[in-house]
Amino acid sequence: MMCLSSCFTGVVIVLLFSFSSSSLDTPEKFVQCLYNYPHITNPISNVVYTQTNSSYSSVLNVSIQNHRFFNSSSKPQVIVTALHVSHIQATIFCSQRHGLQIRTRSGGHDYEGLSYVAEVPSVIVDLLYLRKITLDIENRSAWVQAGATIGELYYTISQKTKTLGFPAGVCSTVGTGGHFSGGGYGFLMRKYGLASDNIIDAHIIDVNGNLLDRNTMGEDLFWAIRGGGGASFGVIVAWKIKLVPVPPTVTVFNVSRTLEENETDIIQKWQLVANKLDKRIFLRMDLARANSSEHGKQTIQANFVSVFLGGVEEFIPLMRKSFPELGLDKKDCTETSWIGSVVFMNAGFIGSRDLEATEVLVNRTRTRVKNFKGKSDYVSKPIPVDGLRGLWRLLYDDGIEYGQLQFAPYGGIMDEISESQTPFSHRSGYIFHIHYIATWLEEGDETAQRHMNWTRRVYKYMEPYVSKSPRAAYVNYRDLDIGVNNNGYTSYDQASIWGVKYFGSNFRRLVEVKTKVDPHNFFRNEQSIPTLSKEGNYNQETI
Structure with a gap:
């Protein structure tokens, strides 16, 4: 009891x-x-x-x-x-x-x-209705039920304080239950790390129906659910998180450059400096096909989207010193609050650019729900110019409605956190993370297959330029292409095909924790953490 x-x-x-x-x-x-x-x-x-x-x-x-x-x-x-x-x-x-x-x-x-x-x-x-959020501003913490979205969390924090925030993802409709348990990176990552790095307690219901907190679940299980995917171990019902300080003024910008504007050289410089910038700067780069300034033609466009924890007068000199090639000007920037920067980064999802309209963050219905297929990679060395030019050819493919690559910079505190501190092992040594995504509105199996095959072609093309042995992947961008479990027993070796890509050397420890807390492998799916024992597989003769 x-x-x-x-x-x-x-x-x-x-x-x-x-x-x-x-x-x-x-x-x-x-x-x-x-x-x-x-x-x-x-x-x-x-x-x-x-x-x-x-x-x-x-x-x-x-x-x-x-x-x-x-x-x-x-x-x-x-x-x-x-x-x-x-x-x-x-x-x-x-x-x-x-x-x-x-x-x-x-x-x-x-x-x-x-x-x-x-x-x-x-x-x-x-968990849609288990979404209560209880703030403790004095102690800079909060309890967040797993059905709450990160948008609801951000909004709730902003209603109580202008000087605290939380480092999690961008898309406001993402649920905290899965997002936090897989890591959860966002525009405060270089300053404060991942969402999972800022979890200080949790409530989980285990296979025996026990409701456990950090003390009663033990440190091994608490370690496992902060980046190892909670669905393998039980049902997470709430997180206790540590809120982080944010300044009253935050600076944001979104500027684009095309091939006609010397984009390739700018991208090359971004690869060299984005992970070395002041850790208060998060400068993401998004690559996609776009209309050219020449009528009837298309080009490749790079959008540089940034959040700086500070004012524009401090920000512009930092950027001009480290990244003058971008040609950033004060007029490109907007000063806002931390919650305003959240709305700014969400503009593509929520269909609003009014940074004061923070209530849009609690809207759980996305304005632009589409079909999509995503994949991920991690990069340790800059992609050479020839590699980028080959990538342009793939992005020019007019057989897909929309394809994009998001490059999210590393560095900052991510270089300072041990890869074994949580199951999320992708820490120092990487300069940026890539998110590949194709989206489409047209229905039909042929259309879906064409778009999914595009992401696979891009992924295959990028193999020489990304991490190796293993080729790392982000579990929150789940990708069944990299390997799946059997419906019944799955050996450690088979599961390692995908597991080491997500978790590196932490995968073995995750399997050991799983074997201990769910020995019959009740909580399972196509990419759940397996158990070490074949005899322990739950009800394998019937399911």
């Missing part, structure tokens, strides 16, 4: 059942199990949706952020939109008893749809 009051006041966990595997039963039996579960604090019947429920499709689709999976045939048998910890505990218990896999969804941004799509019988634990 245990009581945690920090986030769920008065929740007492008592689990008297012993779990046993069985063959798959009907969804009706699973639902009846939920209704009969004796420790439900709040009624569960109103948050359970089967495929026969008239609201099933709308509940399933509301958080699907990648329309590539909108009409997937691999839909869950049941969705549980949990309102309380006991709803999750009941779902874990009944899923084990009746042969369903659990998929946990917080924001629905999983790049391969694994939080809501499964080739095996499954149930979604949807």
